Amino acid sequence: MPDIGKLLWPRSVAVIGASSDTKGLRGRILQIMKGHAFAGPVYPVSRSEAEVQGLPAFRSVADLPGPADLAVLIIPARFVPEELERCGRAGVPAATILSSGFAEETGGLGSSLQDEVRAIARRYDMAVSGPNGEGFANTAAALCPTFSPIMEAGAAPLAPAEGRTGGQVAVISQSGGMGFAFFDRGRPKDLSFRYVVTTGNEACLETFDFVDYMLDEGKTDVFLLLLEDVKNFATFDRVAAKALRAGRPLIVSKLGKSEAGSRAVASHTGAHAGSHDAYQAVFARYGVIESSDLDEMIDIAAGFLAFGTRLPLGKRVGICTSSGGAGAWIADACAAAGLEVPPLDAATRAHIDVHLPSYGTSQNPVDVTAQAVHKMGYAEFARLLTSSPVVDGVIVVVTAGSPRLLLGDREPLARLARESAKPIFMWSYTRPAEACVRLLSEGGYPLFTSARNCARAMRVMAEYRADRERFMCG
Amino acid sequence: MPDIGKLLWPRSVAVIGASSDTKGLRGRILQIMKGHAFAGPVYPVSRSEAEVQGLPAFRSVADLPGPADLAVLIIPARFVPEELERCGRAGVPAATILSSGFAEETGGLGSSLQDEVRAIARRYDMAVSGPNGEGFANTAAALCPTFSPIMEAGAAPLAPAEGRTGGQVAVISQSGGMGFAFFDRGRPKDLSFRYVVTTGNEACLETFDFVDYMLDEGKTDVFLLLLEDVKNFATFDRVAAKALRAGRPLIVSKLGKSEAGSRAVASHTGAHAGSHDAYQAVFARYGVIESSDLDEMIDIAAGFLAFGTRLPLGKRVGICTSSGGAGAWIADACAAAGLEVPPLDAATRAHIDVHLPSYGTSQNPVDVTAQAVHKMGYAEFARLLTSSPVVDGVIVVVTAGSPRLLLGDREPLARLARESAKPIFMWSYTRPAEACVRLLSEGGYPLFTSARNCARAMRVMAEYRADRERFMCG
Numbered sequence: 001m002p003d004i005g006k007l008l009w010p011r012s013v014a015v016i017g018a019s020s021d022t023k024g025l026r027g028r029i030l031q032i033m034k035g036h037a038f039a040g041p042v043y044p045v046s047r048s049e050a051e052v053q054g055l056p057a058f059r060s061v062a063d064l065p066g067p068a069d070l071a072v073l074i075i076p077a078r079f080v081p082e083e084l085e086r087c088g089r090a091g092v093p094a095a096t097i098l099s100s101g102f103a104e105e106t107g108g109l110g111s112s113l114q115d116e117v118r119a120i121a122r123r124y125d126m127a128v129s130g131p132n133g134e135g136f137a138n139t140a141a142a143l144c145p146t147f148s149p150i151m152e153a154g155a156a157p158l159a160p161a162e163g164r165t166g167g168q169v170a171v172i173s174q175s176g177g178m179g180f181a182f183f184d185r186g187r188p189k190d191l192s193f194r195y196v197v198t199t200g201n202e203a204c205l206e207t208f209d210f211v212d213y214m215l216d217e218g219k220t221d222v223f224l225l226l227l228e229d230v231k232n233f234a235t236f237d238r239v240a241a242k243a244l245r246a247g248r249p250l251i252v253s254k255l256g257k258s259e260a261g262s263r264a265v266a267s268h269t270g271a272h273a274g275s276h277d278a279y280q281a282v283f284a285r286y287g288v289i290e291s292s293d294l295d296e297m298i299d300i301a302a303g304f305l306a307f308g309t310r311l312p313l314g315k316r317v318g319i320c321t322s323s324g325g326a327g328a329w330i331a332d333a334c335a336a337a338g339l340e341v342p343p344l345d346a347a348t349r350a351h352i353d354v355h356l357p358s359y360g361t362s363q364n365p366v367d368v369t370a371q372a373v374h375k376m377g378y379a380e381f382a383r384l385l386t387s388s389p390v391v392d393g394v395i396v397v398v399t400a401g402s403p404r405l406l407l408g409d410r411e412p413l414a415r416l417a418r419e420s421a422k423p424i425f426m427w428s429y430t431r432p433a434e435a436c437v438r439l440l441s442e443g444g445y446p447l448f449t450s451a452r453n454c455a456r457a458m459r460v461m462a463e464y465r466a467d468r469e470r471f472m473c474g
Numbered sequence: 475m476p477d478i479g480k481l482l483w484p485r486s487v488a489v490i491g492a493s494s495d496t497k498g499l500r501g502r503i504l505q506i507m508k509g510h511a512f513a514g515p516v517y518p519v520s521r522s523e524a525e526v527q528g529l530p531a532f533r534s535v536a537d538l539p540g541p542a543d544l545a546v547l548i549i550p551a552r553f554v555p556e557e558l559e560r561c562g563r564a565g566v567p568a569a570t571i572l573s574s575g576f577a578e579e580t581g582g583l584g585s586s587l588q589d590e591v592r593a594i595a596r597r598y599d600m601a602v603s604g605p606n607g608e609g610f611a612n613t614a615a616a617l618c619p620t621f622s623p624i625m626e627a628g629a630a631p632l633a634p635a636e637g638r639t640g641g642q643v644a645v646i647s648q649s650g651g652m653g654f655a656f657f658d659r660g661r662p663k664d665l666s667f668r669y670v671v672t673t674g675n676e677a678c679l680e681t682f683d684f685v686d687y688m689l690d691e692g693k694t695d696v697f698l699l700l701l702e703d704v705k706n707f708a709t710f711d712r713v714a715a716k717a718l719r720a721g722r723p724l725i726v727s728k729l730g731k732s733e734a735g736s737r738a739v740a741s742h743t744g745a746h747a748g749s750h751d752a753y754q755a756v757f758a759r760y761g762v763i764e765s766s767d768l769d770e771m772i773d774i775a776a777g778f779l780a781f782g783t784r785l786p787l788g789k790r791v792g793i794c795t796s797s798g799g800a801g802a803w804i805a806d807a808c809a810a811a812g813l814e815v816p817p818l819d820a821a822t823r824a825h826i827d828v829h830l831p832s833y834g835t836s837q838n839p840v841d842v843t844a845q846a847v848h849k850m851g852y853a854e855f856a857r858l859l860t861s862s863p864v865v866d867g868v869i870v871v872v873t874a875g876s877p878r879l880l881l882g883d884r885e886p887l888a889r890l891a892r893e894s895a896k897p898i899f900m901w902s903y904t905r906p907a908e909a910c911v912r913l914l915s916e917g918g919y920p921l922f923t924s925a926r927n928c929a930r931a932m933r934v935m936a937e938y939r940a941d942r943e944r945f946m947c948g
Contacts, residue, residue, distance in 0.1 A: 100833050104798070108832060149875060150904060175799020177873070181903045184875065188905070226799065255802040258809030260793075260838060263817075267835040268798030292806060293926055294903065319734075324578070324742025325649020325700065328729040332766060335732030343737075358582060359574050361741040364734060399651070401623060401658065429655045429768065430624060431662070452767055 002127035004205065004213040007094035008138050008195065010069030011040045013145060014061050014092065016083055017075035017099075018044035018052045026074050027053070028147040029098070029135065035153025036142040043068060061090050070094045072135065072145040077101030078109065080131065081116040088124030095121075096145060097130030103201050103270030104132055111270070114203045121204040132269060133200030134176020137183070139193055146198070150180040159192045166305045166444065167221030168194035170214050172207045174228045174269050175255075176200070178294075182224050186298045188434075190441035191305065194220050201269045206231040208239040211250070215242055221308060222301045225252045228271035233282070240286035244471050249304050249464055251289045251297050254279050287467030289460050296453045302446035303457035304464075307423035311465035312392040312458060316340045318385035319365035321397035322373040326429045327365035330395055330451045337455035341365065348388040352381065364391075377409030379416050386422045393423045393458050400432035400447060406439055417444030423461065427454045476601035478679065478687040481568035482612050482669065484543030485514045487619060488535050488566065490557055491549035491573075492518035492526045500548050501527070502621040503572070503609065509627025510616040517542060535564050544568045546609065546619040551575030552583065554605065555590040562598030569595075570619060571604030577675050577744030578606055585744075588677045595678040606743060607674030608650020611657070613667055620672070624654040633666045640779045640918065641695030642668040644688050646681045648702045648743050649729075650674070652768075656698050660772045662908075664915035665779065668694050675743045680705040682713040685724070689716055695782060696775045699726045702745035707756070714760035718945050723778050723938055725763045725771050728753050761941030763934050770927045776920035777931035778938075781897035785939035786866040786932060790814045792859035793839035795871035796847040800903045801839035804869055804925045811929035815839065822862040826855065838865075851883030853890050860896045867897045867932050874906035874921060880913050891918030897935065901928040 015033070019026035030053050033042055043064050044052035051057055058064055061071060061083070071087045073080055077099050087095055102114040114131065121128040129136070135146030139158035144151040159168075169191055173179030176198040183196050197210050207225055212235070214220040223243070230236045243250050256262035256273025265271045283290055291297045317339045321327035331341050344352075344364045352362040355376060360369040368381050378396050385394045400406065406413070417424065426440055427448045440447045448454035489507070493500035504527050507516060517538050518526035525531055532538055535545060535557070545561045547554055551573050561569055576588040588605065595602040603610070609620030613632035618625040633642075643665055647653030650672040657670050671684050681699055686709070688694040697717070704710045717724050730736035730747025739745045757764055765771045791813045795801035805815050818826075818838045826836040829850060834843040842855050852870050859868045874880065880887070891898065900914055901922045914921045922928035 105833050110833075149873070173799070175797065175802075177797030178799040178803060178903060181800075184904045228799075228802065253803075255799065255806060257806045258815070260809060260815030261802045261806035263837055264798060264802035264805050264839045264841070267837065267841060268802060292803075292810065293924065295924065323649065323651030324738060325647070325652040325702075325729065326655075328649075328702065328735045328738035328742060329652060329727075329766075331738050332729060332731045332735035335734060336766065341732070341734030359579050359584075363737055363741065365738045367738070367741060399623075429652060430658045450767065450769065 002125050003093060004127050004210060006069045007096065007127040007129060008136065009141060010094060012043070012066060012068050013040065013070045013072060014043045014045050014064060014068040015072045016045040016061060017073060018046050018057065020049055020052050025147045029072060029074055029145060032144050032146060032151050036144050036158065038141060038143045041066065061087050061092060068092050070096070073097045073099060075099060077113050077131070081113060081120060084117060084120045088120055088126060092126070094127040096133060096135050097128065098133055098135055098147065100132045102131045102203065104268055114201060118203045128204040129197065130200040131203060134179065134198040136195065136197040138195055148176060148180040150184045156187060160190055167308065168192045168219060169222045169224060169301050169305065170195040170220040171224045172197045172199060172210050173226035174199050174202065174271070175226055178226050181294060182298060185294055188437070189298060189302060189446070190437055191298065191302060202231050206235065208235045211243065212239045215239070215246055215248060221248060222304045223248065223250045224297055224301055225250055227252060227254045228256060228265040228269050229273060236282070240288060244286050244468055247308070247468060249289055251291060251300050252283065253292050253297060254290065287464050287471065289464060295450065296456060299446070299448055299450065299453035300457045300460055303423070303425065303461055306444055306446050307461070310421055310423055312423055312462040313465070314392040315459060315462050316342055316390055316392045317458060318344065318388055318391035318394045319397070320368060320378065320381045320385055320394065321365050322368055322370045323397060324367050326397045327367050329429070330397060330427055330455070331365050333451035334455045337452065337459045339455055339459055342390050344388055345390050348384060351384050373405065377412060379409050379412035382424055383416050386420050386424065391422070392462065393425065395425045395427055395454060398426050398428050399430050400428035400436035401430040402433055403435040403439055406436055410439060410443060413445070414443040423458065425454050425458055427451055476599050477567060478601050478684060480543050481570065481601040481603060482610065483615060484568060486517070486540060486542050487514065487544045487546060488517045488519050488538060488542035489546045490519040490535060491547060492520055492531065494523055494526050499621045503546060503548055503619060506618050506620060506625050510618050510632065512615060512617045515540060535561050535566060542566050544570070547571045547573060549573060551587050551605070555587060555594060558591060558594045562594055562600060566600070568601040570607060570609050571602065572607055572609055572621065574606045576605045576677065578742055588675060592677045602678040603671065604674040605677060608653065608672040610669065610671040612669055622650060622654040624658045630661060634664055641782065642666045642693060643696045643698060643775050643779065644669040644694040645698045646671045646673060646684050647700035648673050648676065648681070648745070649700055652700050655768060656772060659768055662911070663772060663776060663920070664911055665772065665776060676705050680709065682709045685717065686713045689713070689720055689722060695722060696778045697722065697724045698771055698775055699724055701726060701728045702730060702739040702743050703747060710756070714762060718760050718942055721782070721942060723763055725765060725774050726757065727766050727771060728764065761938050761945065763938060769924065770930060773920070773922055773924065773927035774931045774934055777897070777899065777935055780918055780920050781935070784895055784897055786897055786936040787939070788866040789933060789936050790816055790864055790866045791932060792818065792862055792865035792868045793871070794842060794852065794855045794859055794868065795839050796842055796844045797871060798841045800871045801841050803903070804871060804901060804929070805839050807925035808929045811926065811933045813929055813933055816864050818862055819864050822858060825858050847879065851879070851886060853883050853886035856898055857890050860894050860898065865896070866936065867899065869899045869901055869928060872900050872902050873904050874902035874910035875904040876907055877909040877913055880910055884913060884917065887919070888917040897932065899928050899932055901925055
């Protein structure tokens with residue numbers, strides 16, 4: 001097995017096909033890489049330019065002044081095999097191929113070019129990702145060999161400050177566009193992404209090889225996977241079992257469920273989508289969590305990152321709200337997601353009732369009223385709910401349009417997140433202010449904006465716990 | 475029937491219970507009203523203050539210097555009947571009651587107070603909304619008698635510039651919090667809201683009375699309704715039929731579908747949620763569109779606003795993408811939503827093929843590739859797809875993170891939106907820049923960020939067309 005560590009954590013990188021034209025893909029890769037503070041040398045390799053974007057360029061990977069751990073290839077498909085061969089001879093242990101025109105092409109030479117790539121990688125024991133990928137991002141190394149505009153250096157850092165969130169997520173996707181879309185949509189929710197790896201046609205390394213490496217590395221807590229097919233079910237079985245044993249959930253969207261989707265993946269990466277029923281059966285064996293919605297997948301990941309060590313023991317949820325209508329809304333959403341919203345026990349009700357005005361109610365949903373929440377904040381009510389014996393998790397309805405209310409409740413909320421043995425989910429029916437997302441994230445809470453996703457996150461977390469316990473005992 | 479026009483379009487307003495304390499609800503209403511440019515006089519009525527927030531206050535509605543068309547009541551429930559009576563005697567034709575403590579209270583006097591309110595309204599033929607509502611917003615009149623923080627005057631205007639969008643939407647909701655949440659979430663999508671009306675316990679006027687008024691007024695194109703119950707099925711039947719005849723879709727979320735939701739609505743507005751199956755049956759009779767997701771409801775409304783006069787004749791969709799993975803993703807989402815994604819006819823394929831590089835495909839989804847889209851833009855491909863005889867609507871996958879690409883395509887896109895006989899839906903898998911939302915909205919397109927909602931919008935638009943044709947012929 002080639003060393004994926006050399007691919008994801010290279011000390012030095014050669015960009016083969018680098019260009020000064022930053023309007024084209026070949027120029028964009030280097031431009032994006034230079035926008036981040038990667039510590040090692042980056043060597044442009046170009047046949048036509050002596051200097052590329054301010055860096056001295058080299059005519060061949062054989063001419064580099066020092067060894068390159070990773071080659072990034074963005075040259076026409078027909079030249080890829082000979083360049084990869086040259087990399088092998090020069091002792092480059094890893095490559096990511098961003099060029100298109102391989103097995104996804106019908107007719108033509110694409111398939112045989114891809115076979116050549118596979119053979120060369122095998123001969124030199126190189127870790128090769130792609131072809132027809134969109135590169136990857138390693139946020140801790142500040143390394144972004146990709147032309148995805150999502151990874152252009154911007155105002156926001158690649159990851160939240162260290163220790164800010166409960167854990168880290170990795171995205172592995174055959175599709176480049178969709179892979180980086182997870183990052184794009186997850187960052188405003190304060191998710192910490194460790195890797196985004198796009199694998200394209202997976203001629204050599206496949207999704208579950210990367211999962212395997214990351215499990216062994218032990219720094220990735222949750223996986224978001226976008227599959228067009230599974231290349232090797234033996235690898236899948238072994239790695240999915242390892243992930244489940246380690247309690248690192250695999251949240252998967254499998255493309256090609258429909259006939260049209262299956263046509264699309266064939267022309268996209270040359271994948272055979274296969275029968276979705278068959279996929280669902282193997283997914284179920286290892287507690288793989290399936291979803292087909294970007295934001296839902298991110299929301300589920302956020303739930304696991306915050307409360308993965310305190311998964312709900314069952315599907316009974318306690319709801320705390322200061323808006324009666326929003327309470328009814330989320331209660332219906334919970335029922336639709338397969339959760340139970342049982343009436344609370346008398347002891348818990350008595351503890352809550354002493355704080356409520358006459359028009360509030362301690363049944364479930366608990367409508368604490370705006371008046372009581374303004375006086376006491378959310379934390380105390382949420383704490384009372386977590387202590388109920390009929391509840392496995394708690395949803396708190398917040399209005400996060402302004403941080404006014406949450407600011408006063410900051411410390412008690414953070415303490416509750418640390419101490420609670422049950423997961424607590426925050427849902428805002430109004431658009432949240434950035435300050436509220438950050439305040440809650442720092443306090444240890446994901447903030448959901450979709451009632452459906454919030455309820456579904458708790459549901460799949462409870463199921464994952466049960467699946468895992470069954471698997472460990474079986 | 476009392477005159478709802480006096481309630482929604484008053485020439486002058488009295489705020490009964492107005493206060494200088496802008497931290498409390500009684501002060502917030504006047505503060506929010508003063509933030510907007512309502513043209514008529516606003517009279518604070520207070521027993522304790524001679525001046526409220528810079529306006530001269532009056533001890534009673536009987537002492538006002540001129541007639542008030544609308545009374546806004548925010549005083550303890552037990553004083554509401556006598557104040558409403560005083561309004562009636564003073565000739566005030568309309569009132570909105572924001573006080574709580576009526577039929578939603580179990581035990582106590584709430585129910586009988588609500589009966590009194592109903593009797594007084596009837597005696598004076600007053601248009602009364604509430605009690606236990608959160609007021610309303612009339613954006614064209616710049617009138618916002620509510621304490622909802624969503625309606626605080628901010629940087630954004632209450633509605634997009636005149637003529638910018640295809641039409642206007644009205645929200646009518648028993649829940650104040652959720653009602654204004656529609657506005658909060660719809661504004662960044664450039665929806666034009668004409669009214670947000672929150673009806674609370676609906677002691678007098680109910681949701682479908684407001685719908686009836688707005689249909690007669692003829693300025694509202696799409697309705698977003700949040701119901702806890704239907705108070706009067708005769709009114710519902712008459713008004714829902716009128717809406718369907720007029721082609722003004724009713725997009726409804728009915729709360730209390732679950733047992734817990736139904737407990738919640740009873741304690742929220744005293745409503746009896748009833749059997750959801752029975753509701754679904756009456757909704758189906760009039761093509762009412764049901765949903766239980768905030769963003770989905772807004773997205774469906776956006777679809778109707780843009781293409782309500784060109785609803786899809788069937789459920790066959792053509793997909794145009796420059797990312798293969800995103801094409802597969804939306805194809806699967808379309809199939810899941812009950813749409814068909816048929817292979818394109820040979821003639822359309824031939825027209826498209828001349829523009830595609832070898833690794834693109836003109837099957838459906840059409841993967842035009844990033845290269846072709848950079849050269850030709852989206853509009854020409856979308857136009858070719860709309861002309862296919864096997865397609866009833868088109869979905870275009872765009873990357874709207876930056877307006878670079880869309881800016882060059884602006885005019886052709888706007889022309890296509892004007893001329894196309896079939897609806898065209900834009901879906902962005904990355905988070906859209908504000909500039910892109912605006913550019914597309916000005917061009918006549920809604921921009922979807924959820925594949926599921928995008929597919930579902932086309933599906934319900936096709937069904938609505940079929941339901942309406944059946945109803946008109948039946």
